[in-house]
Structures are given as C-alpha cells and as structure tokens.
Amino acid sequence: MKRCLVVDDSRVIRKVARRILEDMRFEIEEAADGLEALQACRRQMPDAILLDWTMPVMSGIDFLRQLRQEPGGDKPTVVFCTTENDVEKIAEALKAGADEYMMKPFDGDILHSKFAEAGLV
Amino acid sequence: MLSEAEFALVAREVRSRSGAVFSREVAGPAVIRLTPLARREGFATVNELIAAARIRPDGALWNSITEALAQSETRFFRDKSLYKTLRDDLLPAAIRKRGHERVRVLCAGCSTGQEPYSLAMLIEEMREDGLNPAIEIVGADFAEKLLDKARSGLYTQFEIQRGLPIRKLIGHFEKSGDLWRISDRLRAAVRFETHNLMKHPSGLGQFDVIILSHVLNVFAPETRAEIVNRLTDALTPDGVLMLGAGEVLPEQCDTLVQCEHIVRRASANRVAAVA
Numbered sequence: 001m002k003r004c005l006v007v008d009d010s011r012v013i014r015k016v017a018r019r020i021l022e023d024m025r026f027e028i029e030e031a032a033d034g035l036e037a038l039q040a041c042r043r044q045m046p047d048a049i050l051l052d053w054t055m056p057v058m059s060g061i062d063f064l065r066q067l068r069q070e071p072g073g074d075k076p077t078v079v080f081c082t083t084e085n086d087v088e089k090i091a092e093a094l095k096a097g098a099d100e101y102m103m104k105p106f107d108g109d110i111l112h113s114k115f116a117e118a119g120l121v
Numbered sequence: 122m123l124s125e126a127e128f129a130l131v132a133r134e135v136r137s138r139s140g141a142v143f144s145r146e147v148a149g150p151a152v153i154r155l156t157p158l159a160r161r162e163g164f165a166t167v168n169e170l171i172a173a174a175r176i177r178p179d180g181a182l183w184n185s186i187t188e189a190l191a192q193s194e195t196r197f198f199r200d201k202s203l204y205k206t207l208r209d210d211l212l213p214a215a216i217r218k219r220g221h222e223r224v225r226v227l228c229a230g231c232s233t234g235q236e237p238y239s240l241a242m243l244i245e246e247m248r249e250d251g252l253n254p255a256i257e258i259v260g261a262d263f264a265e266k267l268l269d270k271a272r273s274g275l276y277t278q279f280e281i282q283r284g285l286p287i288r289k290l291i292g293h294f295e296k297s298g299d300l301w302r303i304s305d306r307l308r309a310a311v312r313f314e315t316h317n318l319m320k321h322p323s324g325l326g327q328f329d330v331i332i333l334s335h336v337l338n339v340f341a342p343e344t345r346a347e348i349v350n351r352l353t354d355a356l357t358p359d360g361v362l363m364l365g366a367g368e369v370l371p372e373q374c375d376t377l378v379q380c381e382h383i384v385r386r387a388s389a390n391r392v393a394a395v396a
Contacts (some may be wrong), residue, residue: 087291090287094288098287100286101287101290102282103282107279113283117286
C-alpha cells in the first residue's frame with residue numbers, strides 16, 4: 001500500500017483529503033504545517049505528499065525546497081493543493097520541485113485526476 | 122418535477138431533434154438544467170416552459186430545451202491511450218500518406234471543446250519535437266450554446282483541472298478573471314462547426330481521422346449504428362474512426378472492424394493485411 005502525507009493546517013481539508021485518498025487505497029499520515037511534515041518525512045519518506053501552500057510555522061513552498069535537499073527527498077511525488085492560483089505561483093511551485101498542482105476548491109474527481117497525472121494511481 | 126406526460130413529451134421532442142435518449146434517471150437533473158432557460162424565456166417554472174413549447178408553432182423553444190439538455194460531460198485529455206495512439210501511430214501515418222496535403226481530423230460531438238483543444242495541444246508538442254504536421258482540426262456539435270463556449274476558449278478552474286496536467290495549463294492558458302483562457306494560437310488551430318449527428322456529414326468534407334469518443338452512450342442502440350455508418354461515409358478511403366476507451370462498435374456496422382480504439386472499413390483492413 002502506498003503512503004501519502006497530507007499537509008494542511010485545516011483539519012477539515014485533511015479530513016476530506018483523507019477520505020478520498022483512502023478510497024484510492026492510500027495509507028494516510030497527516031501534518032498541520034511544513035515543519036511537522038519535514039519531521040514526518042525524516043521518520044519515513046512517503047510515496048506521495050499532498051501539500052498546502054500557506055501554513056503557520058513553515059509554508060508549503062519552504063517545506064518543499066527543504067524536502068528536495070533531504071536524503072531520499074527527491075522520491076515522493078508532490079502535489080500542491082492550494083488556493084494560490086496565479087501562473088507565477090504555479091511556476092514557482094514547479095521550480096521548487098512540485099510534480100503536480102491542484103487549486104482549491106477541489107473534488108474527488110480532480111484529486112484523482114491529479115494523482116493519476118502524477119503516476120500515483 | 123416533470124409529470125409523466127411532460128416527461129414523455131420532452132423525451133419525444135429531444136429524441137426527434139438530437140437523437141439522444143432522455144431517460145427517467147436524468148429527468149430530475151434536467152429540471153435543474155432547464156430552470157435557467159425557463160427564467161430567461163420569462164416563465165416561472167420549467168412546467169410553464171414545456172407548456173409554452175407545446176403550443177409555440179415554430180419549435181424554437183423545443184430547440185432551446187434540446188440544447189439545454191445536451192450532454193456536455195467532457196474533459197481535457199480524457200482517455201490518455203487515445204491521444205497516445207494518435208500521436209504515436211495514426212497522425213504520423215496520416216501525415217506520411219498525405220504528403221504536402223493537410224491531414225483532417227474531426228471531433229464529432231465535441232461539446233465544449235476540450236477534446237479538439239487537447240488534440241491541438243498534442244500537435245503543438247509534435248511541432249516542439251521537430252515535426253511540422255499540417256493538421257486541420259474540426260470540432261462539431263449540434264448545440265450552439267456548447268459551441269459558443271468552445272469558441273470562447275474560456276474554462277472554469279474545475280474544468281481546466283480535470284485531466285489537464287499543470288505544465289500544459291501554464292503552457293497554453295492564461296488567467297482571465299476567475300476563468301482560464303486558452304491561447305489564441307490553439308484557438309485558431311480548431312474550427313468549430315454546427316453539425317447534428319442525426320444528419321449526414323457530407324457538408325463537413327472528408328477526414329483522415331474521426332474521433333467519436335464517449336458520445337454514442339446518449340443514443341438508443343439502433344441510433345448508434347446509424348450514426349457510426351453515416352460518419353464513416355465522411356472518412357477518406359483509408360481513414361479511421363476512433364471510439365473512447367471501453368466503447369464497442371454497435372451492431373449493424375457490418376462493413377467495419379474494431380481493434381481497441383480504432384475502427385476501420387473491413388475492406389481497408391484487408392488491404393492493410395495484404396500490404
């Protein structure tokens with residue numbers, strides 16, 4: 001079973017994402033900010049990360065830049081999931097190492113489509 | 122809610138205009154889809170709209186109702202294997218055969234344009250890979266309302282996220298308020314034509330490839346075969362028809378053979394086998 005780390009400061013979003021991703025047969029771990037996510041990755045690198053942009057303590061983009069420097073940090077497929085929907089922000093995320101990008105609000109169909117695009121399902 | 126009599130009437134009128142089957146399962150959502158039309162036409166309810174359509178002699182309201190109920194479910198790059206077959210096999214083969222002439226591709230029942238625009242993106246990538254394919258893309262649908270949206274090239278955030286990889290989004294679209302607009306280059310690469318699949322496609326010309334993906338399911342089984350047989354009349358002698366993933370050639374298409382996505386004339390298949 002593939003493991004997915006869901007990183008979002010909103011408990012509601014984490015819950016929605018968990019429900020959809022469990023239906024897609026992922027084992028889920030959750031983190032509420034970038035630092036928690038980094039610590040989780042250092043314990044065990046997930047196969048996939050669903051990542052919010054704006055979070056307290058450490059933002060999604062800062063987390064991603066650090067993750068890609070970590071040993072094994074190039075492995076997880078990272079799908080950004082954010083309200084940021086400017087072309088510049090999307091380009092910045094891709095440059096930092098994101099594999100796909102999803103704009104909120106989203107539904108199960110879009111989440112599935114993005115994970116399929118990233119080769120995860 | 123629609124009464125039994127209203128349901129039967131709408132089903133008959135929709136079928137006579139577009140060939141589509143209006144089933145009881147879609148009758149509930151249909152009321153929601155018809156409500157904006159009723160309001161626009163000055164009626165308080167969908168029932169009033171149907172009553173007016175019944176007595177209006179020119180059929181214009183029935184045409185509007187049929188358009189409002191037209192199947193619009195589509196997405197960018199639906200069926201990845203279809204696009205892979207086009208890029209790796211069908212288009213290069215058609216380009217070789219045509220030489221300096223343009224290859225023509227028809228997206229039949231193209232709805233709001235995601236399929237022909239996906240094809241335009243695919244061809245753009247072929248160009249970036251050093252090929253220079255001369256390909257004309259025609260998107261056809263009977264519903265003007267859907268074609269207007271297709272021609273505008275404007276899509277909501279939900280629509281562009283379904284099936285469109287993010288790199289293609291930022292490569293081919295720009296933000297336009299809350300919407301996303303496809304590039305002028307791609308918009309110019311597709312021509313949209315009004316065509317009802319219940320009619321013969323002779324006015325559209327001949328095509329090397331006709332894509333008929335996830336369209337047949339809204340029609341009755343006997344109508345499906347008629348549509349396929351009519352469309353294949355618009356194929357060049359060695360042209361191919363493409364169906365969506367999992368779709369099967371209807372019965373009573375005796376002169377055609379299917380291999381996965383691809384449908385060819387049985388005679389063309391024999392020639393290919395001998396060659």
